[in-house]
Amino acid sequence: MKKYIHRPGIFWIGIILLVVPGLVHAYLLMPFPGSQDLNAITVCYYLEKIVNPLRLIGAIFIIWYLFKFYAKNTQKxxxxxxxxxVLCLGSFYITDYMYKAETMFKETEAAKFANGLSNKVPLNYLVVGVVNNGVAKAYPVIYLGYHHKVQDNVGQQPVLVTYCTMCRTGRVYNPIVNGIRQNFRLVGARHYNAIIEDESTKTWWYQATGNAAVGKLKGQHLQELPYEQLTLGAWLQKHPTSLIMQPDKLYAPDYADLKNYDRVQYIDKDSTLKNKDSLIRKSWVIGVIINGQAKAYDWRHMFHKRILNDELNNNSLLIGIEKDSLSYHVWNAVLNGKTLHFDLDKNDQLTDKETASVWDWDGLCTSGAQKGQRLTKVQAYQEYWHSWKHFHPKTIFWKEGEREEPLAVIFGF
Structure with missing residues (x-):
């Protein structure tokens, strides 16, 4: 019997199984130092499936040890x-609550909306705006940034409106997958981008791309739905009857943590950086993808320029940032087979050089030879540079005064 007194290995194996898998899983799915740079989404996915079974085995080892050998231990x-x-219990609090995405960032159970007359959201707040079947809805970025996702309907179209503050990525998806409307949960993050899981197949999807990274539907893509990102004031000028998502009082402190997130760039808060035009990880860019070719436009340089006539993959584009410095747009500059080139007049209106017609910031010609014509919108994204270049490694980068090159050439990849 004496030999069993010196078998603490049973206890320590149980502790390892009880604690370590959960800690590793939490580390890989949250933005701890170094964790997000690892290509470990597949490891995370399968580790999540075995964490609890391993814990159960660990608990059995520990209970066995406590009944068989604990009384034979020294007092020490x-x-x-x-x-x-006791420390194990503390680790469960860390892994299953404190650093668990679902508990850190809760989705509002019943998003409430108001029209322009009863709206309480400031007009200078940035929103993600969606229109379908004549119905318009605006989702303030500050609220989305905490919740990460809102599952809703716009004009009878189911929508999954998402936002990840680590990447500055807003995306709107159709939540119907293989004919079934899915309920999505927030899993965590990989490469600083939110990972969401559908309820039916348990597949994990990247928020920034809608790509299924691992799981039963790996390789498939969520259908992206068109949206705009602009100030609520600019949105209501276009869609005065729009409904606006209102703040959920339960999460007021969480919204407050994102104060000024939608308008102040990280580079402006960095007192150690003397050149504010430097390109850093959290520099804002406008991202566009045309026929598989991605291009990023430096936000600060675009803001100083305001509008840019450009081409991407044989498509003529007009990129513009409104005077409010937050609302941006990209249009196809070809109308009736002819390419138009634009300037800004003294009244902050768009004018084309070919006919001197005047256009508003919704792409509608309001006066001149082209009156009544409308430019076609091109889906564009505002994103942190680190996110855009990670998910679009072959992107072209535009910055005023620099020759355009693919990312691989610029950084020597």
């Missing part, structure tokens, strides 16, 4: 093992 040994068990 008993205290050490009792303290370790």
């Amino acid at each position: 040994g008993k205290i050490v093992k009792a303290v370790v068990l």
